[in-house]
Amino acid sequence: MALLEILHHPDARLRKKAAPVQQIDARITQLVADMFETMYAAHGIGLAATQINVHERVVVIDLSEEKTEPLCLINAEIISKEGKMEHEEGCLSVPEYYEKVERAERIQVRALDTAGKTFEMDADGLLAVCIQHELDHLDGKLFVDYLSSLKQQRVRKKLEKLKKQQPKSPASGAAA
């Protein structure tokens, strides 16, 4: 198991489009385990591989209070959408910023599980929001992209300020 570094906006790597997983092997199983560990440690309810600089279509989610309901979606596709809803969103790649975003209210999803088996599920409420948020990450999209350019500018300024206050930890690698 390993804790992985989560990329922060604005980082060009968050804009890369992820490729479908070709084969679910030990490497992918390890990736999924590391993503759950990283998501739980960061107190997130979801994490897309893009956020840890792996550009393959893997998403992990756990909405439960006790962190006992892990859901992994590989090569997920939204096969139908219904209705509209507004929900306040946050993102581990956009720390300390929350804003309402409009999404489909109900979705139907088809994906592979970690055994490589295709399954379908219906989602509404926060789960539907979270799946749409995570699949956007795999296409290089962030929730702040839906906001007005004024709000986007504010987010960038706020993150620049945060970055100055919190110099990079040794784990994050880059030299000063």
Ligand code: GNR
């Ligand atoms: O932890 C997270 N919370 C959240 C809240 C509302 C809508 C979406 C999310 S996902 C986010 C974790 C994350 O950044 N996933 O990509």
Ligand code: NI
């Ligand atoms: Ni996110």
